[in-house]
Amino acid sequence: MADHSAETVAEALDFLADFTTMSTFGATAAGGVERQAATAEDGQTRRFLVDWFDRHGFTTKVDAVGNMYGLKEFVPGAPYVLVGSHLDSQPSAGRFDGAYGVLAGAHAAQRVADRVDDGSLAPRYNVAAVNWFNEEGARFTPSLMGSGVYIGKFDADATLELTDHAGITVRDALSAIGFHGDDEPPTAVSYAEIHIEQGPVLERENTTIGIVTANWTARKYTISVHGEQAHTGATHMAHRHDALVGAARVVLAVRELTSMFPAELVLGSVAQFDVEPKVAGVVPAKVTMAVDVRSSDPDTLEKAHDELCAAIARIDSDGEVHVSIDSSAPRLSTSYQTEGIELAEQVARDLGLSHRRMLTMAGHDSVNLKDIVPTVMLFVPSVDGISHNEREFTRDDDLVAGVEMLAETLARMVRGDIGAVTTD
Known part of the structure; x- marks a missing residue:
């Protein structure tokens, strides 16, 4: 001892x-x-x-x-x-x-x-x-x-x-x-x-x-959601392109991504949110976020990356907002x-x-x-x-x-x- x-x-x-x-x-x-x-x-x-x-x-x-x-x-x-x-x-x-x-x-x-x-x-x-x-x-x-x-x-x-x-x-x-x-x-x-x-x-x-x-192997992303600035009190819902709503869908997609794999194999989080403009009375025009996805298995992480890209493409194709992956930096195991x-x-x-x-x-x-x-x-x-x-x-x-x-x-x-x- x-x-x-x-x-x-x-x-x-x-x-x-x-x-x-x-x-x-x-x-x-x-x-x-x-x-x-x-x-x-x-x-x-x-x-x-x-x-x-x-x-x-x-x-x-x-x-x-x-x-x-x-x-x-x-x-x-x-x-x-x-x-x-x-x-x-x-x-x-x-x-x-x-x-x-x-x-x-x-x-x-x-x-x-x-x-x-x-x-x-x-x-x-x-x-x-x-x-x-x-x-x-x-x-x-x-x-x-x-x-x-x-x-x-x-x-x-x-x-x-x-x-x-x-x-x-x-x-x-x-x-x-x-x-x-x-x-x-x-x-x-x-x-x-x-x-x-x-x-x-x-x-x-x-x-x-x-x-x-x-x-663990990891990927760190910078993702931007582009909408259109508008008046929160005068713009009808059907005419809105709310970047924050689109960003919320990305956040949920990151969380849902982890459930596609065995428990504890994939981790995902959105840890930083930057909303523009940061004022009451205005529908957000842009949101930039930092996304972190990790796995103990490099092949699994690549599958998770593909799934995340597909989810982002679906959000983008719905037409309310445009979503871009501005950077995607791998940290290899x-x-x-x-x-x-x-x-x-x-x-x-x-x-x-x-x-x-x-x-x-x-x-x-x-x-x-x-x-x-x-x-x-x-x-x-x-x-x-x-x-x-x-x-x-x-x-x-x-x-x-x-x-x-x-x-x-x-x-x-x-x-x-x-x-x-x-x-x-």
Whole structure:
């Protein structure tokens, strides 16, 4: 079983105390947080993390798009094992999503450094705890933004010019909170991330650690419904081309789509609605919406895509409105590296922690990082599977076990058990 020495208990209490403090930044009355990317509340949480890095001997770096790195260099010139998640949240969100992984990564990195200092761990690589910018995509689009820039998926300069709904650019928002940096990010040799599951599987099966093998495949759409502006009091129903009515039919089509397949195989949602004009007394002329369809099976997702396109065509052909799919971006299902999965399983066995392999239904920064380096993705249980909600909760014992699991996994990665770099 896992060690419960006085030192381990002290480490656990220290982590829980830090997490309690971190959860006060942007805290909501119902026990959650609201700290969207590059808001004042996000800035407060970031400054807490910088202070934590300073007190524990980390060197803090901030790159151009606001990614934060707390570095510990053991081997001059060697690349880094990165470990982390994100501090930004959805509006009125839970306090565990993302933030747990950042703080767990920092504590795990410190435990690795302590082992290097006392001579019980011989490092091959360095370590850096990371807070990735705008993972959620709540304020700025797209999501997974900071990690996307890090891996070269997005251009940094173009990203800085993106705006929120108020017209504020990423550059200006980061500058306003003091986190538009100019540091070069550390070179990664591998990456580890721990996160709450955001689903019910681990709790239902009374399992402590989930080891992620691949991500669900997804399609994200921008769909517009075009009608005709008219007077709500003077236009007869037969003469209306109401974009909002057409949009409602699209919303129902997305929900009905999921019932065409076996239970839990396809998920669909409309998460964002923009109605024009937003005034009383006028029949809406246009509605733009963000649609998300996901499945654990890529072939099933393509069938769902075809069904959705057919449903949209039927709505369009009825003649009241015109419906267009403005964009349709697939996020493919790809696997996490076998060496990382097997390493995590061995660590869980050595620590006596119950564990299982599983897919991630949600997107995480690790989905980006695994495209460039060996990556380990871990889950801890979510009570009732609730997430993106102020009632989101993970029990202390599971939080602590997750940090212990992450720290030992990270130690073996720093030792060079995966992600070896061959030099000439």
